Amino acid sequence: MKxxxxxxxxxRALDLPIELDAAIRNQNSRVHAALRAAIVEGRLQAGTQLPxxxxxxxxxxxxxxxxxxxxxxxxxxxxxxxxxxxxxxxSRYIQAPQAxxxxxxxxxxxxxxxxxxxxxxxxxxxxxxxxxxYLRHHVVTAGTEEIGYGDPRGSAQLREQIAQHLAVHxxxxxxxxxxxxxxxxxxxxxxxxxxxxxxxxxxWMENPGYYATQFTLRTAGMKLIPVPVDDxxxxxxAGLRTKAKARAAYVTPSHQFPSGVTMSMRRRIALIxxxxxxxxxxxxxxxxxxxxxxxxxxxxxxxxxxxxxxYIGTFTKILFAGLRLAYMVLxxxxxxxxxxxxxSVDRFPPRFMQDxxxxxxxxxxxxxxxxxMRTRYREARDVVVTAxxxxxxxALELYGPAQGLxxxxxxxxxxxxxxxxxxxxxxxxxxKLLSETQITAGGPKGFILGYSGHPVEELRAAAxxxxxxxxxxxxxxxxxxxxx
Numbered sequence: 001m002k003x004x005x006x007x008x009x010x011x012r013a014l015d016l017p018i019e020l021d022a023a024i025r026n027q028n029s030r031v032h033a034a035l036r037a038a039i040v041e042g043r044l045q046a047g048t049q050l051p052x053x054x055x056x057x058x059x060x061x062x063x064x065x066x067x068x069x070x071x072x073x074x075x076x077x078x079x080x081x082x083x084x085x086x087x088x089x090x091s092r093y094i095q096a097p098q099a100x101x102x103x104x105x106x107x108x109x110x111x112x113x114x115x116x117x118x119x120x121x122x123x124x125x126x127x128x129x130x131x132x133x134y135l136r137h138h139v140v141t142a143g144t145e146e147i148g149y150g151d152p153r154g155s156a157q158l159r160e161q162i163a164q165h166l167a168v169h170x171x172x173x174x175x176x177x178x179x180x181x182x183x184x185x186x187x188x189x190x191x192x193x194x195x196x197x198x199x200x201x202x203x204w205m206e207n208p209g210y211y212a213t214q215f216t217l218r219t220a221g222m223k224l225i226p227v228p229v230d231d232x233x234x235x236x237x238a239g240l241r242t243k244a245k246a247r248a249a250y251v252t253p254s255h256q257f258p259s260g261v262t263m264s265m266r267r268r269i270a271l272i273x274x275x276x277x278x279x280x281x282x283x284x285x286x287x288x289x290x291x292x293x294x295x296x297x298x299x300x301x302x303x304x305x306x307x308x309x310x311y312i313g314t315f316t317k318i319l320f321a322g323l324r325l326a327y328m329v330l331x332x333x334x335x336x337x338x339x340x341x342x343x344s345v346d347r348f349p350p351r352f353m354q355d356x357x358x359x360x361x362x363x364x365x366x367x368x369x370x371x372x373m374r375t376r377y378r379e380a381r382d383v384v385v386t387a388x389x390x391x392x393x394x395a396l397e398l399y400g401p402a403q404g405l406x407x408x409x410x411x412x413x414x415x416x417x418x419x420x421x422x423x424x425x426x427x428x429x430x431x432k433l434l435s436e437t438q439i440t441a442g443g444p445k446g447f448i449l450g451y452s453g454h455p456v457e458e459l460r461a462a463a464x465x466x467x468x469x470x471x472x473x474x475x476x477x478x479x480x481x482x483x484x
Contacts, residue, residue, distance in 0.1 A: 016051070017043040020060060024168055027062050032070040036171050039079050039090055040303050048090040050080070077171075077299045078265030093269045094304075113454075115462030117430035118406060120453025122376065123320050127360070127369050134356035146351055152343035154181025154327075155354035161361040162313070162327055170286070171303030172311060178335045180342055181327050181349050185285055186216045188312045188328040189250075191345070193220045195338040196281060197247055204239050204249035208437035210257045210285065213250055226439035229256055233263030236270040248281040249274075253301045254289040258408055258437050258448045260401035262298060272305030281334075282309045288317045290370055291452075292403035293378045307331050315357065317405060317452075318370055325357060373452075377405060380451040380459055387460045391467025395474040396446070408434065409466075410446035412474055420445045423473050427466040 018038045024030040038044040050056065053067040060067075071088055074080040081089050113120065138146065153159065159176040166172040182188045197203075199221035205214065207226035217224060225246055227239040234251050249271065253263035263271075275282050284301045292298070302311035306329075314326035330338050360366040385400040388409060392398075396409040409431075411420060417435045424431055424447065431447035447466070451459055 016056070016059070018060075020062075023164075027066040028069040028073075029168060031060065031062060031066050032073050033168060033171075035070055035074060036077070036079060036299060036303070037173065039074070039094060040171065040299070041173075044090050046090050046092050046094040050088045050090070052087070078268075079299065091265060093265050095269065095273075114428065114430040115454050115458050116447070116449040116451070116466075117454075118432060118448065118450035119316070119321055120450065121317060121320050121405075122373060122453055124369060124372070127319075127365060130365055131356055131360060134359040135352055138352045138355045138359075142352070146355075150348040150351050152339055152348050153177075153179065154349045155351055155358060157358040158354040158361075159327075161358045165361065166300070166311075166313075166329065170289070171299035172306065172329060173303070174306070174311075174329045175332070178330045178332055179327055180330060180339060181325065181354055182342075183324040183349070184316070184326050185312050185314055186212055188310075188326060189213060189216050189283065190220060191338055191341050192248075192281075192283060192310055192328070193217070193222065194345075195341040196334060197222065201248075202244045202246040204234070204244075204246045204251075205439060206234050206251060206256060207439045208258055208434060208443060209250070209439065210252060210287070211432070211437050213285070214437075214439065217250070224439055229259055229261065231261055233261055233267045234271065236267055236274055240274070246278075246280060248283055250283045250285065251301070252285045252287040254298055255287050255401070255404045257285075257287050258406065258432070258434065260399060260404055260406075260408060263301070268301055268304060271301070272308060275305065275308040280308070284309050284311045286311065286313045288404045290318055291374050291377055291405055293374065293381070294402040302329060307333070310334075318366065318373075319357075323353070323357070325354065377452045380454065380456055381407060383456050383460050384449060384451050384463050387463035388467045391464045392470050393467075395470040396467065405452035406448050406450045408446060408448055410434070410444050411470065413444070415445045415474065417445060419473055420447070423447075423466070423469050426473075427462065427469040429462050429466055431466070 016038065018034040020030050020034050024033055050071070051059070053064050053071065057064040057067045071080060075082050079091055079094065081091050083089060156176065158181060159179040162179055163174050163176045166174060182191065200223060202223045202225050203217055204227045205217070205224040206229050208229065214224060225239070225242055225244045227242070228235050233253055233256055239249070251263065251271065253268060255262065271282060274280065282301065282305070286300055289298070300311060302309040308331065310331065311329040312326065315323055316326065381400060384407065385398055388396060388398055396411065399408045401407055417433065420433050420435065424433065431449050434444060434446045434448060437448070
């Protein structure tokens with residue numbers, strides 16, 4: 001029989017400051033979202049020991065396996081630590097949030113469609129018909145609000161759906177009032193630059209990093225400070241060593257472009273600390289994070305240090321590029337400034353398509369489509385990795401990512417950019433060169449291979465062509481290697 005002291009201690013351990021959101025249907029996700037919110041909002045502090053799965057399940061009235069799944073998910077997020085034989089604890093890297101103010105392509109030609117070209121997707125005919133149906137409905141039933149000058153932030157319905165999606169899937173709690181609908185990631189970047197920065201300001205840029213963003217920032221007159229990327233993401237310590245007084249940092253933490261690595265929690269905290277200490281901004285491009293093939297989606301950087309993070313997401317990879325719909329989540333402190341710039345640039349965004357996409361989100365169509373495409377793109381990735389491994393051997397070192405819509409194939413040291421370009425041309429593919437993403441010269445050579453939106457058999461044939469051509473130029477053919 002347990003003593004009264006033991007029972008009181010157990011009761012205190014169970015008294016966690018969390019609430020389950022009944023709007024989240026899946027029990028695993030409901031528990032995970034509640035625990036994640038308690039951690040990132042500072043209600044569960046670093047080092048706090050959590051109850052056993054059995055005890056917490058009893059407290060919350062849920063299945064024990066829902067607690068186990070939520071704990072495992074949060075460990076993979078880096079928000080919890082499982083200590084062998086000692087229990088589960090809130091990560092020691094988590095810091096209490098600071099109080100925030102009250103809310104108030106280098107080429108202009110269309111991208112080609114040959115194998116490995118980036119930026120292409122598949123769209124189901126059924127989804128297009130449903131989208132068209134919603135669009136027609138909103139047009140024929142439009143009232144004064146829909147056909148008049150609208151809110152420069154965009155459709156209230158779409159902003160509300162985005163806020164719900166981010167809270168459940170990306171760990172970002174945001175006010176729809178601080179969400180702005182834009183026509184693309186680069187549009188969002190340009191608005192932020194105009195509102196927050198001055199021509200000539202320095203910006204940390206991942207090196208290698210997203211080529212389109214480099215073009216946009218340079219065109220806006222920004223000074224790019226290359227910061228190297230390793231297996232943990234952007235190297236914050238290396239950025240500090242540059243001594244550059246950067247006003248912002250652009251990062252792709254969930255799936256770094258092009259390397260595919262995920263930024264570690266240690267680096268995330270270091271980057272947020274830097275932004276807070278220097279009064280700088282972090283621009284988080286949540287590049288193709290919806291397509292995570294192994295495990296649940298990771299918590300976004302904005303879900304940890306939101307008061308210094310501008311979060312940018314897009315419907316381009318979920319639906320299609322021609323839709324021209326993206327969004328940014330703004331810290332309340334700067335929302336008014338950025339929205340004012342938006343209103344001065346194009347007054348207000350078109351309304352009908354936004355409301356139609358909001359309807360796709362509300363009825364679950366978009367979520368089901370994303371799940372189908374995730375399976376399809378994972379199969380495409382596997383086909384490319386297998387075919388390249390068979391054809392190229394050691395002439396290419398492959399990095400098959402756990403998420404995203406592209407992979408990296410590196411050439412051996414000593415190969416020049418001209419040779420890489422020659423291999424690409426002979427293979428008749430549209431792969432981006434790694435050198436096209438590097439701000440400084442001298443990095444590794446190789447290819448960025450997009451596998452979404454291309455028929456599988458075309459990808460297989462193209463992978464064999466690229467692999468054989470690499471062998472001919474490099475002069476190597478050894479045991480195949482693939483890193484996943």
